[in-house]
Amino acid sequence: MDLTDRECIERCRDGHPEDFGRLVDRYQKPLFSWLAGRVKDGQQAEEAAQESFVRAFTSLKKLRKPESFYSWLLGIAGRVAKEQFRSEEHSRREREAAEAIAPDATSRDEDYQLEEAIAALPESHRQMILLRYYEGLSCQEVATRLGLPLGTVTKTLSRAYALLRQELAARENAESKINKPENYELR
Amino acid sequence: MNCAECRDNLVACAEGLLEREPLLELQAHLKTCADCAAEFRAVTNLQQRLVVRGQATAEVSIVGPVMRRVLQKKKEKESVMSKIFKYRWGFGLSAAAGAAAIILITFLVFPKTAATAAEVMARGAQAVAKLTSIHFRGELRTSPQDNFSYINADCSFCTIELWEQFEPDLKWRIEKPLRVAVMDGDSTTSLIKNGDVAAKIPKASINAFDSGWLQQIANLSNTITNELTNALAKGWKMNLTEGTGTNGRTEDIVTIEAKSGLPADDYLKNQFFETADTRRVYVFDDQTEKLESVKIYLHTDAGDILIFKLDQIDYNQPIDPSVWKLNLPADVSWYQNEMQKLPDNEKYASMTAEQATRAFFEACSQENWSEAEKFLRESPVDYLTKQYLGGLEIISIGTAFTSKAGPDQFVPYEIRLRPQEFYLRVSNDNPAKRYVITGVYDSKLQLLQELKWTNAPPILPDNDAYSKLSPAEAVRDYFAAQSRLDWDEMRKFTPEYDVESDQAEIGAARKEGLDVHKLIPSREVGDAFWSAEQSAWFVKYIETAGIKKMNLALGKDKPTGRWFVDGGW
Numbered sequence: 204m205d206l207t208d209r210e211c212i213e214r215c216r217d218g219h220p221e222d223f224g225r226l227v228d229r230y231q232k233p234l235f236s237w238l239a240g241r242v243k244d245g246q247q248a249e250e251a252a253q254e255s256f257v258r259a260f261t262s263l264k265k266l267r268k269p270e271s272f273y274s275w276l277l278g279i280a281g282r283v284a285k286e287q288f289r290s291e292e293h294s295r296r297e298r299e300a301a302e303a304i305a306p307d308a309t310s311r312d313e314d315y316q317l318e319e320a321i322a323a324l325p326e327s328h329r330q331m332i333l334l335r336y337y338e339g340l341s342c343q344e345v346a347t348r349l350g351l352p353l354g355t356v357t358k359t360l361s362r363a364y365a366l367l368r369q370e371l372a373a374r375e376n377a378e379s380k381i382n383k384p385e386n387y388e389l390r
Numbered sequence: 391m392n393c394a395e396c397r398d399n400l401v402a403c404a405e406g407l408l409e410r411e412p413l414l415e416l417q418a419h420l421k422t423c424a425d426c427a428a429e430f431r432a433v434t435n436l437q438q439r440l441v442v443r444g445q446a447t448a449e450v451s452i453v454g455p456v457m458r459r460v461l462q463k464k465k466e467k468e469s470v471m472s473k474i475f476k477y478r479w480g481f482g483l484s485a486a487a488g489a490a491a492i493i494l495i496t497f498l499v500f501p502k503t504a505a506t507a508a509e510v511m512a513r514g515a516q517a518v519a520k521l522t523s524i525h526f527r528g529e530l531r532t533s534p535q536d537n538f539s540y541i542n543a544d545c546s547f548c549t550i551e552l553w554e555q556f557e558p559d560l561k562w563r564i565e566k567p568l569r570v571a572v573m574d575g576d577s578t579t580s581l582i583k584n585g586d587v588a589a590k591i592p593k594a595s596i597n598a599f600d601s602g603w604l605q606q607i608a609n610l611s612n613t614i615t616n617e618l619t620n621a622l623a624k625g626w627k628m629n630l631t632e633g634t635g636t637n638g639r640t641e642d643i644v645t646i647e648a649k650s651g652l653p654a655d656d657y658l659k660n661q662f663f664e665t666a667d668t669r670r671v672y673v674f675d676d677q678t679e680k681l682e683s684v685k686i687y688l689h690t691d692a693g694d695i696l697i698f699k700l701d702q703i704d705y706n707q708p709i710d711p712s713v714w715k716l717n718l719p720a721d722v723s724w725y726q727n728e729m730q731k732l733p734d735n736e737k738y739a740s741m742t743a744e745q746a747t748r749a750f751f752e753a754c755s756q757e758n759w760s761e762a763e764k765f766l767r768e769s770p771v772d773y774l775t776k777q778y779l780g781g782l783e784i785i786s787i788g789t790a791f792t793s794k795a796g797p798d799q800f801v802p803y804e805i806r807l808r809p810q811e812f813y814l815r816v817s818n819d820n821p822a823k824r825y826v827i828t829g830v831y832d833s834k835l836q837l838l839q840e841l842k843w844t845n846a847p848p849i850l851p852d853n854d855a856y857s858k859l860s861p862a863e864a865v866r867d868y869f870a871a872q873s874r875l876d877w878d879e880m881r882k883f884t885p886e887y888d889v890e891s892d893q894a895e896i897g898a899a900r901k902e903g904l905d906v907h908k909l910i911p912s913r914e915v916g917d918a919f920w921s922a923e924q925s926a927w928f929v930k931y932i933e934t935a936g937i938k939k940m941n942l943a944l945g946k947d948k949p950t951g952r953w954f955v956d957g958g959w
Contacts, residue, residue, distance in 0.1 A: 220460060227456045232447035239446070249452060256456045317439060336444035339797060342405050353407070361401040364436055
């Protein structure tokens with residue numbers, strides 16, 4: 204049975220930490236993808252993703268809007284990525300690597316905007332995008348998994364695309380990209 | 391169709407879900423309405439970006455490590471549950487703490503038998519918590535030169551061996567008869583021995599070249615984490631029984647029913663370890679609590695088939711430093727493992743999988759190798775491939791399909807390969823004094839494949855009949871045996887691993903439902919000549935391949951957005 208984000212979080216708070224695994228399973232790929240646009244390599248992205256989930260788990264009680272779990276998680280991940288970057292700056296060897304990455308990270312702004320836009324979607328639409336693209340299910344398989352008619356899946360996807368495009372357009376017009384992680388502060 | 395109807399159907403169209411009639415109407419509308427056409431492009435562009443992101447993260451799997459840490463955090467808070475748990479098994483925050491934490495989950499969701507199975511595995515991990523090295527030798531049903539994770543129930547067993555040093559720094563080596571990969575602490579190199587081609591990753595990789603599942607077994611802690619996490623997430627069954635080992639000691643036997651989650655008709659089902667439904671049997675010594683053996687059975691329609699057996703495990707034994715050295719042939723070909731952006735990259739990036747397949751085969755047909763390389767991640771095109779695919783004739787290209795196991799697309803194709811001239815080197819310089827095959831050469835007498843006899847050809851019960859054959863007659867008999875798929879007869883002329891390689895190919899073709907006899911090329915054996923230089927006979931033959939009918943696997947290269955040929959040729 205697929206629990207909603209809110210249900211998973213409520214169960215975790217009620218002493219069922221194993222249900223946090225569902226959230227990790229649900230968001231590990233988009234989170235990794237988002238982090239991959241900000242840190243040095245895949246290994247760092249994976250480390251940062253793990254750390255972000257662990258911090259999210261320990262701070263779960265502070266999350267006021269469980270349905271916004273993913274955008275809240277991106278905020279945490281943004282800080283983890285920054286910390287990772289700063290700690291590297293203290294090491295001469297690593298600083299060189301960091302300098303090499305910095306311009307690249309900026310050039311990939313457009314890349315991680317996609318995950319931020321996904322975070323801004325209503326949960327039902329977000330779930331559809333995650334299942335279709337990050338889990339690699341076909342529309343028919345998404346329909347079976349969610350117990351929905353195929354037509355509802357394509358209509359929801361259609362609406363999700365429209366919302367994503369609006370969100371991406373708004374982000375591309377925004378002046379400051381560098382401070383974007385601050386939009387996702389803990390609430 | 392008006393604009394509103396068109397917009398309603400754009401996503402269904404982009405997803406390939408429209409029936410022929412509405413599809414034609416929509417296409418007609420798009421030709422006449424610039425706004426809707428722009429909207430369609432925007433939808434497909436976004437869809438493409440999402441597809442690329444999904445594909446790039448297909449391998450990401452951090453549920454296990456995160457949950458281990460999450461549950462460790464809980465444990466550190468000394469909850470009632472963790473106290474009970476600690477008392478019962480006495481795990482501290484040692485190397486086995488992760489496994490212990492996983493068991494906590496197991497208790498929450500599994501029945502008692504499964505939890506006990508988890509306990510045995512966790513004890514096994516604790517028993518080897520301070521592992522400095524591991525070496526094991528097993529047998530896997532696979533093709534000798536194929537990927538390390540390739541399995542095929544139709545193959546004979548092939549030896550597969552792993553050495554892994556955990557301290558002071560991580561190093562590993564994995565080897566099967568025709569493929570070896572070594573991570574020496576600085577870089578990771580793989581060599582395919584029968585083509586003398588190598589690839590190098592200029593860093594120390596935890597696992598690479600498709601070796602992950604073997605290293606998972608080598609690292610018991612990870613095995614437990616992964617097996618239990620998967621069992622938890624996917625509802626795999628776990629069971630514990632008791633047995634008696636050959637040494638008379640009690641054994642704890644943990645059985646895990648692992649499911650790939652792929653439907654029965656999925657193209658990649660049961661082709662690789664990760665895409666297979668398997669029963670994994672871990673046997674632990676009850677006294678030492680160490681893992682003693684592993685057996686893995688493949689679930690097939692014909693019943694369970696043992697595909698992997700591991701019964702020699704050496705813990706903490708010194709490993710000779712020469713193991714970390716890979717001796718490469720002097721003329722090894724290095725693969726470049728990266729695609730470069732092309733000046734006209736967009737032309738290729740906008741191709742469908744079917745178009746890319748056709749373009750690749752057309753380039754091969756024209757022997758335009760610089761063009762063919764645009765569809766390969768590994769370049770340059772090696773000599774063997776040029777010989778094999780050069781001048782081919784395309785018969786048909788089908789419609790692409792996908793597997794749930796990964797992002798690749800598979801395009802059915804039929805091609806006819808051009809007749810080619812080869813030579814077989816044969817020698818009777820062996821105790822049985824009969825001619826056996828020792829090498830394959832091209833028309834220019836360049837060595838294509840060395841066929842090494844690890845053990846000398848045995849003296850057969852009817853050895854006389856074979857020792858009287860001339861070099862050309864021996865080759866003719868070998869080809870006749872091959873056309874009958876008479877494996878025993880083939881073994882009289884060529885080494886065991888070569889026969890196994892053929893068996894693997896035939897097995898794969900059978901899985902495709904192909905008439906395998908039609909796939910075997912016809913060979914016309916010609917004259918033989920003596921080479922004083924090589925002290926061997928060379929027998930000429932012309933090979934006319936039948937029609938090759940397979941599925942070309944294509945992946946999308948993220949940086950360039952182009953399709954690359956990922957297998958199936």
